Amino acid sequence: MADQPLKRIAQTGSLLGAAGVAQAMAAEEALRHEGAAEDLVVAEVAEPSEIGFWKLAVIRFLHHRTATVSLGILLFIIVTAMILPTFQGDLFRLQDYTHPYGSPFEFHSRTVSLAGASFSIPWTDHLLGTDALGRDEMARLVRGARVSLTVGLLAMLGYIIIGGILGALAGYYGGWIDNALMRLTDVIIAMPFILVVVAVTAAFGGVSLTVLVLVIAGLGWFEIGRLMRAQFLVLRESEFVQAARALGASDARIIFRHIVPNSLAPIIVSATLGVSGIILLEAALGFLGYSVPPPEPSWGNLLSQYEEEIQLGKLWPLAFPAIALVTTALCINLIGDGIRDALDPRQR
Amino acid sequence: MTFYVIRRVLIGVMLLFLMSFAFFGLTRLTPGPPFSTGENPRAHQELIDKRMNALGLNKPWYAQYPAYLNALVHGNLGDSYVYNQPVTKLLTQRVPNSVILLGTALIVSLLIAIPLGIFAATRQYSKLDMTTSVISYVGISVPSFVLGIFLLFAGGIWLRHLTGGDFYFPLFGMHKGSTSGLDDLVWHMVLPVTSLAVLSVAGFSRFMRASMLEVLHQDYVRTAKAKGLAQRTVNYKHALRNAILPIITLVALQTPQFVSGAIITEGIFSWPGMGLLAFQAAVDRDYPVILGVVMLVAVLTVTFNLLADIAYAVVDPRIRY
Numbered sequence: 001m002a003d004q005p006l007k008r009i010a011q012t013g014s015l016l017g018a019a020g021v022a023q024a025m026a027a028e029e030a031l032r033h034e035g036a037a038e039d040l041v042v043a044e045v046a047e048p049s050e051i052g053f054w055k056l057a058v059i060r061f062l063h064h065r066t067a068t069v070s071l072g073i074l075l076f077i078i079v080t081a082m083i084l085p086t087f088q089g090d091l092f093r094l095q096d097y098t099h100p101y102g103s104p105f106e107f108h109s110r111t112v113s114l115a116g117a118s119f120s121i122p123w124t125d126h127l128l129g130t131d132a133l134g135r136d137e138m139a140r141l142v143r144g145a146r147v148s149l150t151v152g153l154l155a156m157l158g159y160i161i162i163g164g165i166l167g168a169l170a171g172y173y174g175g176w177i178d179n180a181l182m183r184l185t186d187v188i189i190a191m192p193f194i195l196v197v198v199a200v201t202a203a204f205g206g207v208s209l210t211v212l213v214l215v216i217a218g219l220g221w222f223e224i225g226r227l228m229r230a231q232f233l234v235l236r237e238s239e240f241v242q243a244a245r246a247l248g249a250s251d252a253r254i255i256f257r258h259i260v261p262n263s264l265a266p267i268i269v270s271a272t273l274g275v276s277g278i279i280l281l282e283a284a285l286g287f288l289g290y291s292v293p294p295p296e297p298s299w300g301n302l303l304s305q306y307e308e309e310i311q312l313g314k315l316w317p318l319a320f321p322a323i324a325l326v327t328t329a330l331c332i333n334l335i336g337d338g339i340r341d342a343l344d345p346r347q348r
Numbered sequence: 349m350t351f352y353v354i355r356r357v358l359i360g361v362m363l364l365f366l367m368s369f370a371f372f373g374l375t376r377l378t379p380g381p382p383f384s385t386g387e388n389p390r391a392h393q394e395l396i397d398k399r400m401n402a403l404g405l406n407k408p409w410y411a412q413y414p415a416y417l418n419a420l421v422h423g424n425l426g427d428s429y430v431y432n433q434p435v436t437k438l439l440t441q442r443v444p445n446s447v448i449l450l451g452t453a454l455i456v457s458l459l460i461a462i463p464l465g466i467f468a469a470t471r472q473y474s475k476l477d478m479t480t481s482v483i484s485y486v487g488i489s490v491p492s493f494v495l496g497i498f499l500l501f502a503g504g505i506w507l508r509h510l511t512g513g514d515f516y517f518p519l520f521g522m523h524k525g526s527t528s529g530l531d532d533l534v535w536h537m538v539l540p541v542t543s544l545a546v547l548s549v550a551g552f553s554r555f556m557r558a559s560m561l562e563v564l565h566q567d568y569v570r571t572a573k574a575k576g577l578a579q580r581t582v583n584y585k586h587a588l589r590n591a592i593l594p595i596i597t598l599v600a601l602q603t604p605q606f607v608s609g610a611i612i613t614e615g616i617f618s619w620p621g622m623g624l625l626a627f628q629a630a631v632d633r634d635y636p637v638i639l640g641v642v643m644l645v646a647v648l649t650v651t652f653n654l655l656a657d658i659a660y661a662v663v664d665p666r667i668r669y
Contacts, residue, residue, distance in 0.1 A: 189649070192642065
């Protein structure tokens with residue numbers, strides 16, 4: 001019932017033939033504003049849908065302005081974090097002994113000669129200044145982005161794998177698997193998360209990127225797991241699954257062909273929003289000194305020197321990682337919101 | 349019902365045993381024994397060994413567990429290695445601090461978030477609604493430590509410079525002038541409460557808005573409108589009562605977190621609460637304190653979950669166990 005409007009929209013889209021995205025969207029708008037009954041009659045006689053659910057979701061997402069802008073900013077951050085450090089090499093840990101505590105945006109003129117002529121251009125060795133040890137803040141910031149983004153994406157992959165499989169098993173088979181799983185999540189939820197992460201990372205013998213991803217994934221999957229379980233509990237009893245079962249479909253076929261495709265939408269939304277949660281968690285751990293060890297920077301690490309910086313009355317070394325962190329988290333949250341709207345046919 | 353409650357209590361007790369075992373193992377397996385950090389670097393190894401022996405820490409961890417469990421069942425959480433005080437005494441000192449801080453933050457944020465959520469829902473897609481949702485998105489994306497750091501700077505350093513040293517919020521445990529008692533407490537609480545409340549306002553107002561919107565679209569609300577009741581009466585008498593229930597549940601289930609404290613906020617503002625105690629204990633390998641905090645929070649969480657489930661069954665006659 002819920003995806004009925006979407007089907008209608010899709011059919012209207014097909015009526016317009018291959019005329020494309022914009023017209024489909026316009027048709028959708030028209031439908032929504034007027035509920036236009038006569039259009040529907042025409043639409044229902046038309047050819048079967050050409051624009052599927054997922055394609056339509058992409059179209060709807062691309063028309064969500066805040067979400068697309070956020071996606072653009074996030075892609076820029078990701079590409080910068082991938083490309084820039086490879087050029088900068090070891091710059092993030094090289095110390096410029098002559099320039100500790102360098103201020104950002106301090107330009108001086110520098111003469112460059114190009115094709116025989118020489119020009120004087122404003123130049124700076126350290127665009128965002130240097131830290132107490134004379135290390136380039138810009139290089140550290142960009143390299144820190146790598147850690148944050150890698151942990152965010154890989155740990156979320158872990159959530160989906162662990163939570164998806166366990167949640168699906170619990171929801172589909174129920175019984176003791178379900179009980180054991182729910183009690184296990186109770187145990188994990190009742191534990192103070194940061195303390196557990198601190199203890200477990202220490203038990204692994206020190207923090208590295210791998211350990212961080214494993215620990216966060218191992219302790220944080222239950223939200224996706226519960227969501228998956230709830231989806232399976234509902235869909236297991238639905239009529240189309242009963243029909244499939246009556247036709248003699250195997251468990252594997254029912255799960256992968258019938259239930260999983262129908263349960264993906266809320267999982268995708270939750271996973272997207274979860275990535276920003278993981279990035280903020282990694283930053284919090286770095287802030288407490290339990291993320292990747294120095295000299296490797298992460299946004300949380302960069303912020304953990306706050307006491308010294310504040311007492312020196314310097315805010316800018318804290319401002320850049322804070323801005324980067326908040327921008328990334330905000331972009332991901334807005335993208336998640338856009339995806340939610342795009343996948344939810346009831347929402348406007 | 350009685351059978352269900354008995355079963356849940358038994359499962360709860362079993363869970364607590366399981367957690368005590370898991371966490372006991374986890375603390376003991378963490379490398380770096382007690383007395384290896386922080387303490388006097390010139391402490392003689394023999395002294396440390398003697399202390400470890402006296403505490404039974406040289407035995408394998410699973411052999412230490414029965415003694416711990418025995419003491420735990422008798423309500424004895426042991427003595428802190430660092431403070432040389434009973435853990436129960438430390439907890440009774442620290443719990444009120446965290447409850448005051450987090451309780452105030454919760455009350456403040458609910459007082460702001462609930463009206464905000466209601467206004468946003470009753471005026472859906474208005475300017476106010478849009479502004480609220482933008483603010484709440486930013487609020488969700490700003491981690492508490494980033495906000496905390498900037499509040500520290502703004503309230504403690506910047507404000508002080510700006511007013512020529514007359515008006516500022518006390519930082520890093522210092523006292524402001526001759527203030528003491530309640531006055532001092534309030535001064536110290538302003539910045540941490542703000543930093544905690546911004547996050548919860550963002551979350552709670554979104555939740556309240558969603559809950560209110562859902563109720564406003566229900567049939568009984570339309571019926572009330574059709575009867576000719578004023579919009580205000582419908583919104584506040586009919587809709588609000590049902591819309592506010594989920595948020596009460598949410599708050600009730602978060603209550604145990606009061607006791608576990610807020611590690612980062614307490615750390616930034618040097619607030620002597622449970623979060624700071626637990627984190628410092630984890631760094632110092634002060635096993636009894638870590639376990640004490642974890643077990644206290646675990647007991648409260650299990651109890652509150654059980655109470656919530658029973659309360660549902662009592663309130664909603666459709667639920668049967």
